[in-house]
Amino acid sequence: MQRPDFMREGDNPYGPRGSLTREQIEEIQVYRANHEPGYLEQYYKENGWRKRLSLRDESGFTPPQLAQMSENAPWIRAKDTPAAPExxxxxxxxxxxxxxxxxxxDRLRILEAAADKRHSAVAWDNTVKRWKTEAEIADGLHSTPDSVAQRVEAGATYKESHTAMGRSAEEFGETAAEYHYIAEHYPDFEKQPLLGPKNGNDQFDQVWKHEDGRVVVVEAxxxxxxxxxxxxxxxxxxxSQGSREYFFDIMEAMRARGEFDVLEALEEALSKEKLxxxxxxxEKNSGVYSGLQYRRFDISKGTLP
Structure with a gap:
């Protein structure tokens, strides 16, 4: 990776504030992540994700999310990775x-409650986001103890509201899948326990099994x-999620976690074309449940060459 021509020497490689575009700043940040000892460890987790949005370097900006195309390849911006095939x-x-x-x-009441909770969480998150933006602008203009306190408080509140909003949104999707789609289409199926991490990575959202061996895997x-x-x-x-390659890679992650019972059910259903x-x-709503949309994947063929 070539050192950017516009990267300065010394303690601040970005130069005076406003002298570089955001694109140029990120190019320097990626270069530093690859070549500057300690930079990657200071700002990033092992997988290239940022440690915290509030953690900024000398540029005043949070470094971009990173990704690698293979295990020993250089880090690049995550948004620069090629798009996955549909x-x-x-x-x-x-x-x-x-x-x-x-x-x-009874199920409709559960769905209504989930829709209302999601709508309220989104509305509150938008309100706090506006407060945060206004507080940041005010602090940039005045930089008084009061404006700093307002900015810090607004930032902390937004972090809480955004986390709660994301959680409510996920719960709504999961609820729609379980109490509407599955309950109406597959009422005799039993939900399978999954051992994936709380962040939802490396796992399917839901797996449902019938005693006759049929299995439904849901992404909510x-x-x-x-x-x-x-x-x-x-x-x-x-x-992409929904592809044959994605499906089998998730199965490998499940195998590594020891989810052998669910794996056996998946493998048997696949072999007998019962999956x-x-x-x-x-569906988007204003606090009242308005239904769902679904689409079934075809994993009989792959998406990669």
């Missing part, structure tokens, strides 16, 4: 299902606007 689908498009198809009043999304996730394979290639892999997205 997964294959069995359905031509997403299929909408309205709230009127929920046949249980909080909104129709939420994109499918992705992951980097050991060889550095990016794959459904589906994404379920909650």
């Amino acid at each position: 997964p294959h689908f069995l359905d031509d498009d997403y299929i909408s299902v309205g709230p009127d198809t929920v046949t249980s009043k 999304k909080s909104s129709t606007e939420t994109d499918l996730g992705g992951r980097t394979l050991p060889d550095g290639q990016r794959v 459904e892999y589906v994404v379920v997205k909650g």
